[in-house]
Amino acid sequence: MWLPLLSAVLLAAAFYITTTSSSSGNACVSRSFGHDSVVCECNSTYCDSVGSVVLPPVGHYASYLSSRQGSRLEASQAPVRLNSTGGLRLTLLPYKKYQTIRGFGGALTDAAAMNILSLSAGAQDQLLRQYFSTEGIGYSVVRVPMASCDFSTRLYTYADTVGDYNLDNFTLTPEDVNMKIPLLRRAQAMSPRPLSLLASAWSAPAWMKTNGALIGKGSLKGQPGGKEHKTWAQYYIRFLEEYSKYNLTFWAVTTGNEPTAGLMTNYSFQALGFTPEEQRDWVALDLGPALHASSFPHTHVLLMDDNRQLLPYWAKVVLGDIHAGRYIHGVAVHWYLDRLFPAAPTLGATHTLYPEYYLFGTEACAGWTALDRGVMLGSWQRAEQYAHDILDDLNHHVTGWTDWNLALDQTGGPNWVKNFVDSPVIVDAQRDVFFKQPTFYSMAHFSKFLHEGSQRVGVSPSGETELEFSAFIRPDGAVVLIVLNRSSADVPFEVWDQTVGYVPSTAPPHSLLTLAWYTQGFNL
DSSP states (O other), rough: OHHHHHHHHHTTTTTOOEEESSSOOOOOEEOOOSSSHHHEESSOOOOOOOOOOOOOOEEEEEEEEEEEESOSSSEEEEEEEESSOSHHHHHHEEEEEEEOOEEEEEEOOOHHHHHHHHHHHHHHHHHHHHHHHHTTTTTOEEEEEEEEOSSSSOOOOOSSTTTTTTTOOOOOIIIIIIIIIHHHHHHHOOOOSEEOOOOOOOEGGGGGGGGSSSSSSSSSSSOOTTTTHHHHHHHHHHHHHHHTTEEEEEEEESOOOOOHHHSSTSSSSSOOBOOOOHHHHHIIIHHHHHHHSSSSSSOEEEEEEEEETTTTTTHHHHTTHHHHHHHHHTEEOOOTTTTTTTIIIIIIIHHOOOOOOOOEEOOOSSSEEEEEEOOTTTTTHHHHHHHHHHHHHTTTTEEEEEEESEEETSSOOOOTTTTOOOOOOOTTTTTTEEEOOOHHHHHHHTTTTOOTTEEEEEEEEESOOOOEEEEEEEEESEEEEEEEEEESSOEEEEEEHHHHHHEEEEOOOOOOEEEEEEOOOOOO
């Protein structure tokens, strides 16, 4: 009953509202801001939702469609066919088994927490449910900055007392205690499974660094094994201890956000420089032993946490050393220069050299380049960039993909250095609403359907095609096939699953499609 009034208000503001189907009974209240697609608007009492997905019985399949035209996880079901319809065929190859999935998620930065908490209590819950609840899109990974980053409103660490090598004055800040920790606890309470928390530090305290500042070109003083390096390792332990007091346990820590940034002259925000050799020795002499001797010996350590053009060299230096390699579990990668550095000679080569270590995507966002800066409400092009990169990563052994800020304001902040970017959720605090961007649904096509433990399997096309795709078998025996069509034409195809038959489908122009069905006889 509120739609006519809302439409009138928005019309006066030169916007319009339409509705598009979602997979639950709640339709997307869509708004156009003049870009190539729409956003879905949510408030404290209403939001479209993918719902709790129950796949049909063997012999049928489910389809979920999002598109530039405005579909948002539009659901349908149909029977599998016993006969081929001809044309493009994607043949499932379940005997070709690759990596297992850890999960998908985003980062709870200071800025994300501020934006979520700027909403009313009801709208906050709605936003968190969209990400973390059974009815939402199933985020299972949350990256948490250790102290401040550029998406903070001030510069700080947890140990800013000069010369405090024993960390006697180590203290969590109001950003942790009043914002991030309460939100993490609320998200965990909504999630049907334990969240995989991932911690990354941007900078050591200024007094421990060569440049005496949190920003700019600077590394730890001294050498690995020395007092600054040992204190920095203990800083990690103290962080884990303090968060554990709130019943928050971290699956993993990274060796530090973008270590190459701290090697750059006049870098504009928080950074800590490490060469791969320094990182190798710090892990071997300080961080690894500190974790092993702490109450968190099973916390994973992910090296690098930087862009993939550094691979496989960075991995060779660190993992090639037996002393460092025994403490490492995986390699963390960012997406920012992926278009310049193909996946095969970076991710693929690293997996070939070190298959026992997993690859994991830890940061990505749209709107970060000078020519394509900030929030773009309703950009389907950015949704396609997300889906293309996720598929490319998954097809080169990556086990999960983490978006950057869970929520930002309409300027793409706050960010103390004005490094504004985009986010899958944009908050309008004045109206107490939030917008789910097309990139939110890009994430959903993966995070909602690829449960932890799902295993990528082979899939082979019968001929050349513009479609991009990846196939998985979940622990419950369901096949999930995700298909991206970045072309401007319909692409009909069928999937051949030898246990059930032919799954017929069509990928509309500029669309993302998830197909899911139960098999007979495939086991992980």
